[in-house]
Amino acid sequence: MRTIDIPLGDRSYPVRIGEGLLADPAAWAPHVGQAPILIVTNETVAPLYLPAVLGALKGHDVDTFTMADGEAEKNWDNWRALIGRLADRHAPRDTTLVALGGGVVGDLCGFAAATWMRGIRFIQAPTTLLAQVDASVGGKTAINIPQGKNLVGAFHQPAAVIADTATLRTLPPREYRAGLAEVLKYGAICDAGFIDWIEANIDALRAMEPDALAEIVERSVRYKAEVVGADEREQGVRAILNFGHTFGHALETHTGYQRYLHGEAVAIGMVVAATLSESRGLLAPGLARRLADIQSALGLPVTVPADIDAPDLLQHMKLDKKNLAGRRRLVLLSAPGKAIVDEDSADADILAALNACRAEDPAA
Numbered sequence: 010m011r012t013i014d015i016p017l018g019d020r021s022y023p024v025r026i027g028e029g030l031l032a033d034p035a036a037w038a039p040h041v042g043q044a045p046i047l048i049v050t051n052e053t054v055a056p057l058y059l060p061a062v063l064g065a066l067k068g069h070d071v072d073t074f075t076m077a078d079g080e081a082e083k084n085w086d087n088w089r090a091l092i093g094r095l096a097d098r099h100a101p102r103d104t105t106l107v108a109l110g111g112g113v114v115g116d117l118c119g120f121a122a123a124t125w126m127r128g129i130r131f132i133q134a135p136t137t138l139l140a141q142v143d144a145s146v147g148g149k150t151a152i153n154i155p156q157g158k159n160l161v162g163a164f165h166q167p168a169a170v171i172a173d174t175a176t177l178r179t180l181p182p183r184e185y186r187a188g189l190a191e192v193l194k195y196g197a198i199c200d201a202g203f204i205d206w207i208e209a210n211i212d213a214l215r216a217m218e219p220d221a222l223a224e225i226v227e228r229s230v231r232y233k234a235e236v237v238g239a240d241e242r243e244q245g246v247r248a249i250l251n252f253g254h255t256f257g258h259a260l261e262t263h264t265g266y267q268r269y270l271h272g273e274a275v276a277i278g279m280v281v282a283a284t285l286s287e288s289r290g291l292l293a294p295g296l297a298r299r300l301a302d303i304q305s306a307l308g309l310p311v312t313v314p315a316d317i318d319a320p321d322l323l324q325h326m327k328l329d330k331k332n333l334a335g336r337r338r339l340v341l342l343s344a345p346g347k348a349i350v351d352e353d354s355a356d357a358d359i360l361a362a363l364n365a366c367r368a369e370d371p372a373a
């Protein structure tokens with residue numbers, strides 16, 4: 010087991026990464042006391058991993074809350090149902106919530122933890138690649154509303170992250186690929202050498218080779234720990250973690266959270282953001298093409314579909330959380346591995362970048 014600390018003063022916590030952690034009582038023991046535990050999970054994950062977690066937590070007072078699977082479930086109805094369960098069970102303030110699942114479960118469970126009795130303890134037990142490398146770390150919790158992604162939420166740090174890398178072996182291939190988009194994001198914004206590493210290891214990543222998986226989870230968490238440790242509440246540098254997300258969130262919102270997995274939308278968004286960086290003259294030509302080629306090789310989408318109008322996406326971007334004082338703020342690149350926050354892209358620049366990223370083959 011490897012441990013990476015998220016350095017946040019009295020809100021610091023460990024991210025524990027290893028094979029078989031969910032079933033290991035020793036992985037849980039330091040983070041759960043004698044108070045009640047409510048495990049939040051979904052219908053896909055529950056049959057696979059709930060028995061192991063219940064076994065590891067034997068002797069504790071444990072209840073479970075199981076929701077349906079999918080991004081569209083990160084909504085008011087499930088938040089209300091989860092809060093209702095806590096109320097029905099008279100859950101005291103020392104209750105621990107456990108998010109057992111992907112980013113949707115983690116974000117919704119975290120938001121319930123942030124809001125029940127003004128904030129209770131929770132543990133992230135991420136079972137998808139995307140949640141292990143990104144969503145479970147950093148304390149962003151939220152639900153989606155029809156007007157926009159993650160628009161209702163809170164910063165609420167977990168007490169620990171228990172990332173069992175054995176769970177990645179049961180991931181549907183599409184879910185796994187979606188997680189790779191957030192992995193590549195760290196290369197684009199933090200470390201050009203990581204882009205090189207990913208490019209050189211495409212076959213190993215496609216084959217889900219254990220060493221390659223261990224490398225991407227640990228490296229990604231280290232990049233995220235550094236950024237979150239420097240700026241917990243996104244007052245500055247943390248915004249770079251949003252590279253590709255302004256466009257990705259617009260795609261997700263526009264399609265009702267039904268068409269794309271989050272990582273897929275971010276993959277398209279990263280290509281658009283890199284294309285815009287190049288057309289604005291901020292970034293030397295070539296990286297947008299390179300990111301698109303890597304993503305295509307990893308089985309990720311890279312183009313804006315023909316049936317989605319660029320002005321509609323621009324409209325959704327008005328509610329992006331990075332915007333300040335009526336100014337749109339975008340995360341762009343100035344070099345491979347170097348992100349900047351830009352306030353000067355005009356509507357016309359953005360529309361041109363979106364249209365430049367249309368599929369060359371209209372059937373694609």
Ligand SMILES: O=C(O)C(=O)C[C@@H](O)[C@H](O)[C@H](O)COP(=O)(O)O
Pocket residue numbers: 143144146147149151158159191243247248250251254330
């Ligand atoms: O942790 C962050 O900060 C991020 O922006 C990471 C993103 O990859 C993640 O999808 C996050 O939940 C998006 O947050 P939002 O503030 O854009 O809703």
